[in-house]
Amino acid sequence: MQPIPKAMSLQNMKDIQPIIDGCMRGERAAQDRLYKQFSSLLYGICLRYARNKMEAQDVLQEVFVKIYNNIQSYHNEGSFEGWLRRIAVNTSITNYRKNLKHAYQQDVDELVRTHDEPLHIEDLEFTAEEMMQCIDRLPIGYKTVFNLYVIEGFMHKEISDMLGIDVNTSKSQLSRAKTHLQRELKNIATIKIQEHV
Amino acid sequence: MSEDRFFQQVKSVMSDYSPEVPGHVYQGVRKKMWWSNFMRFDASRLNIWYIAVTVGVATAIVLNVGQPASTSADNLVAPVSSEAEVVVSPATAPAMTESAVANEPQAPAEVSTVRNTTVEKTAPATSHPMTEQKVTSDVAEVEASKEAEQPKIEEPQQMKNESQAPAKANKRGLKVKTYSPESDKK
Numbered sequence: 001m002q003p004i005p006k007a008m009s010l011q012n013m014k015d016i017q018p019i020i021d022g023c024m025r026g027e028r029a030a031q032d033r034l035y036k037q038f039s040s041l042l043y044g045i046c047l048r049y050a051r052n053k054m055e056a057q058d059v060l061q062e063v064f065v066k067i068y069n070n071i072q073s074y075h076n077e078g079s080f081e082g083w084l085r086r087i088a089v090n091t092s093i094t095n096y097r098k099n100l101k102h103a104y105q106q107d108v109d110e111l112v113r114t115h116d117e118p119l120h121i122e123d124l125e126f127t128a129e130e131m132m133q134c135i136d137r138l139p140i141g142y143k144t145v146f147n148l149y150v151i152e153g154f155m156h157k158e159i160s161d162m163l164g165i166d167v168n169t170s171k172s173q174l175s176r177a178k179t180h181l182q183r184e185l186k187n188i189a190t191i192k193i194q195e196h197v
Numbered sequence: 198m199s200e201d202r203f204f205q206q207v208k209s210v211m212s213d214y215s216p217e218v219p220g221h222v223y224q225g226v227r228k229k230m231w232w233s234n235f236m237r238f239d240a241s242r243l244n245i246w247y248i249a250v251t252v253g254v255a256t257a258i259v260l261n262v263g264q265p266a267s268t269s270a271d272n273l274v275a276p277v278s279s280e281a282e283v284v285v286s287p288a289t290a291p292a293m294t295e296s297a298v299a300n301e302p303q304a305p306a307e308v309s310t311v312r313n314t315t316v317e318k319t320a321p322a323t324s325h326p327m328t329e330q331k332v333t334s335d336v337a338e339v340e341a342s343k344e345a346e347q348p349k350i351e352e353p354q355q356m357k358n359e360s361q362a363p364a365k366a367n368k369r370g371l372k373v374k375t376y377s378p379e380s381d382k383k
Contacts (some may be wrong), residue, residue: 031230035223040215047216060218061225065233128214131207150204151211178203 016080023071031068038081039064042088047132048147049092051099051140063091089152093162096144124189134184142177149174 019037022030043060050056066087074083135143144163148154149170154162156170163170238246 035226039218039222041213043218043222044211044214044216048211048214057219057222057225060222061229064226065229068230069233126206126210128210131210132214132216135211151208181207182203 013080020071020074020080023068026068034067035064038084041081042084045085045088046092048135048151049089049096049144055095059092059095060088062095063088066091085152089148093144093148096140097164099140124185126185126188130185130188134181134188137184138177138180142173142180145170145173146177146181 016037019030019033023034039060042063043056046056046059046063047053050059067084070087074080135146138146145159148159148162149156156167156174159165159170160167165173234242235244238244
């Protein structure tokens with residue numbers, strides 16, 4: 001992925017500043033524009049952490065209510081998009097912890113089916129939808145640790161604090177998530193190759 | 198190293214993943230925002246705090262209005278008050294009303310007249326002897342008329358017969374059993 005040029009991101013900030021100001025004044029039109037601009041991105045984050053689409057949509061609604069109610073606490077320090085992402089991730093984690101009891105059973109069930117196989121799929125290309133499809137099939141515990149470590153860039157210590165688990169649990173869940181994901185991606189790649197042939 | 202490559206690959210694909218959001222989600226956001234605003238105090242908007250205060254004030258008014266209404270109803274005996282309006286002499290009435298108003302400036306005019314009548318009633322020495330007589334006679338008349346108005350409840354024929362039954366039986370020399378719950382238990 002190409003990084004966004006600095007000039008462009010500054011232009012983006014100039015565009016977004018009136019929207020932020022409007023939201024701070026509680027203007028409905030500004031809130032609508034903010035939703036239009038960022039809802040897809042934040043929905044993507046919610047989908048990665050949620051069990052299903054319905055849950056992701058509920059979390060997204062909560063995220064926007066939090067954004068509108070707490071936009072006063074954004075003081076133009078750091079990127080606005082980063083601030084929004086953090087709210088989405090934190091809300092998703094809160095939702096995950098709320099449903100932790102149900103998640104545990106699913107993890108145990110999935111552990112039985114996990115096999116460690118050496119797979120090399122780094123050279124293959126996958127679309128975001130294909131990746132999402134595979135991430136979605138991960139048990140919720142693996143999925144959460146994987147998202148936090150790989151996409152959000154948190155360390156195992158931070159993840160263990162956020163989720164209330166041991167550091168070693170976080171490491172082992174990441175390892176299993178990786179194996180699981182690679183196997184799923186390999187299956188998708190095999191199907192694609194067979195379709196081409 | 199291989200792990201890093203795989204993770205980089207996933208991150209690059211997934212970090213900007215932005216699927217389309219269904220339309221109904223924003224309606225939910227607006228509903229939640231409305232509720233959130235409604236539950237939070239804001240002087241410029243209708244919210245639950247205003248409603249709570251309004252309900253509280255209305256309840257307090259209802260409770261407070263209920264109590265004086267009952268006490269004044271006790272004091273206000275219609276014939277006495279109507280009579281008092283006629284009886285109070287023009288010379289003494291303004292002075293008494295003024296004193297009542299001075300003591301309680303917010304009290305309604307009706308209350309002051311009622312108090313005047315009470316004074317007339319309980320202090321016969323200050324009032325005219327003719328007035329005293331008239332008031333008492335009026336009260337007696339009212340009570341008499343009330344009694345006259347009350348319909349006489351006629352005893353049903355069956356009950357009459359039942360009440361006369363033991364006397365008749367005694368005349369014939371028969372024993373009369375009267376019903377009681379204790380005998381029924383036995």
